[in-house]
Amino acid sequence: MIEAVGLTKRYGDRLAVDQLSFTVKPGQVTGFLGPNGAGKSTTMRMILGLDAPSGGTVTVNGKPFVELANPMREVGALLEAKAIHGGRSAYNHLLCLAQSNNLPRRRVDEVLELVGLTEVARKRAKGFSLGMGQRLGIATALLGDPKILIFDEPVNGLDPEGILWIRNFMKMLAAEGRTVFVSSHLMSEMENTADHLLVIGRGRMIADCTVQEFIDANSELVVRVRTPEPTRLAALVTGDGGKAVPDGEGTLLVTDLTMDRIGDLAFDNGVRLHELSPLQASLEQAFMELTRDSVEYHAAVPGVDEKGRA
Template identity: 65%
Template sequence: MIEVSALTKRYGDKLAVDDLSFTVRPGVVTGFLGPNGSGKSTTMRMMLGLDKPTRGRVLIDGKPYAALDEPLTQVGALLDAKAMHGGRSARNHLLCLAQSNGIPAGRVDEVLDTVGLTAVAKKRAKGFSLGMGQRLGIAGALLGDPRILMFDEPVNGLDPEGIHWIRNLMRSLAHQGRTVFVSSHLMSEMALTAEHLVVIGRGKLLADTSMADFIRDNSRTYVRLRSPERERLLDVLRQEGVSVTEGAEGTLEADHADPARLGELAHENGLVLHELSPQSASLEDAFMQLTAQTVEYHAHTGAGPAAVPPGAAPPPPGGVQGWGENQDRKGN
């Protein structure tokens, strides 16, 4: 179990993490979400003792990370797939880690096989693709057979087979009763992997809840109806006290309604329905809704005024590309 208590981190005037408290429990995959600049990476670094908190603390099974004996046997982490000596082979990289934590050498070959790198075990890591580097980093996290695992963007560079594999691996580890904490910007993948969510924005805790409750509490669910007798259907629903709004392309949207009851109402009133479909938001929809006011870096589409940095002259007639190149040469 990981316990984060009143965790705060300042870099000069910048408050990166602001009085953050949450607990990561065993037995489920806990997703860690937040916009860019929200403090996720800083939080994970403080969990592992790589950054010192300005205030607060993190306990790993009741102890600070620095107090753990042979930490790789208790906590496995992947924060940066490039954090390895490029001149070493994959096997030697893992062997060095194993020797530093009293892990038998035989375990190296086991994890290389687990992540699918046995065939390239003797090749130097500097020649690895991003996906192969990710697999080697995951092997390092698994090396000590730890009870707690932390992954930051674990699917970066992986092909579809690799993404499917890491998803099943994380679920399997959690089902074994381990603590699994994973940060990712891929909402579709997180929706398939995590059961619990911790969401932060600008260093503050925004949500600490189950996946299902997060989506329910931060999004709209409704039933979409389509009928050739739209106006009569609208009258029937409103007379029944159903909250209805008019949707796109002649549809009606009934909020917080039971689809079965709506179908019964249509039947009782002799109404033909061409569509009766419950609609629920995705994790991405709910995340965007919750974090809309905490996004630090906003991008704009198109080449209109919104794309011009504050205080800069508008692009010349030659187009945005030439303007951007001139700005780069000025160091902006």
Template identity: 80%
Template sequence: MIEASGLTKRYGDRLAVDQLTFAVRPGQVTGFLGPNGAGKSTTMRMILGLDAPTAGTVTIDGKPLAAMAHPMREVGALLDAKAIHGGRSAYHHLLCLAQTNNLPKGRVAEVLELVGLSEVARKRSKGFSLGMGQRLGIAAALLGDPKVLMFDEPVNGLDPEGILWIRNLMKGLAGEGRTVFVSSHLMSEMENTADHLIVIGQGRLISDCTVQEFIDRNSALKVRVRTNDPAKLAELAGSAGGRAEPGEGGALLVSGLDLTRIGDLAFDNGIRIHELSPLQASLEQAFMELTKDSVEFHATVPMAQGASRDGKVEAGS
């Protein structure tokens, strides 16, 4: 388990991480989310002892990484897949790590097979694609067969098959009772992979809950309704405290009312219902809603020539 208590990091006048307290528990995949500049990489570096906290503590299974006699047997991490000597082959890169960390030589071939790099094991890593580099970094993280694994953007550069592979790998590792901590900007992938989420913004903890709890807390329930009289149902929904807006295929999207209330309104007023189904918000939608005030950089969408900011085409264009 990873435990942070009051974890803080200041760089001069900038507070990168502010009083973070959380726990990453074994047996589940924990996603670590936040906008750019939120402090995710700094936090992961402090967990690994690469940066010293200004205040607070962080431990792995009750002790800091620096106090471990054989750290690669306890913790495996992928923070930067490019941190490889390009002149070395994949095999010799891993062999060097194994020898300097007192790990058995035979483990090198095992992890190369596991990540699918056996056929290119003797090739220099400088010729590797981004996806191959990611696989090699994951192999290095797994080399010591550790109980705790940390991955920063592990699916970068991977093709769909590779993404499915790393997803199943992380779930399998968690299923073995290991602690798996994953930072990613790919919300769809986190929705498919993570069991629990830790979300930070501007260095502060803003959510610590399961994926489903996160979505439920940070998105409004909408109900898709298809009916023979959408105008009348929309009026009734508004009178009952809800809000109806047009959806695809002539359907209504109703918010502020649950399915039972909408069904009762339709029945009591003689309106026939053809479809009544809840719309599940995505993790991405919930994340954007929660972190909208924590985004460090805001970009504007470029407009087509002749278009005004409200999307209409200006006269004379």
């Protein structure tokens, strides 16, 4: 388990992380989200003892990382997949780490097989594709068989097969009861992978909840209604305090009323319905809505307003 209490980091006059308090629990994938410059990488570096906090504390299994007697056996991390000596083979890279951390040689073969690199184990890492490099980085994180795993942007630049593999692999690790903490800018991946979310903006915590709770709290319920009497139903919806916008022939998009209420209105007034379905907002839409005021750098796109509308 990872626990932070009032975690703060200041670089000169800039407050990169501001009083963060959170718990990353075992048995689930916890997604760590935020706009560029929000403080995600700094927070991860403080967890791993690479940066010292200016205030507050962060512990791993109840201790600061620097006090762990055998850190590779307790925490594995992937912060920079290509941070390896390109002249070494995958096997020798892992063997060097195993020997320097008093880990058994057999563990090298085990993690190589686990991440699917057995066949290229003797090849030099400089010839690896980005996906192979990510797999080697994960193998490195797993070398000590730790119960806590931290991944920073693990799917960056990967092809669909690689993304699917990492997604399923992280879920498997969590299912084994491990603590999995992952930062990513790919909202679709977090929606498919994470169980819980920590969302920060400008160094501050702005959401700590499940994925579904986050979507529900930061998006508007839209109901798609298809009927042979759209004009009449639209008038009924408006009269009941809702909003109805045409969305093609015979179809309305209704907001500010529940599906049950729309169905009751139609039934009570003899309006036939051919479709009544919710349109679920995506994690990306909810994230953009919540973090709009926390984005440090805005790029103007001709013909598009600040909410992304043409």
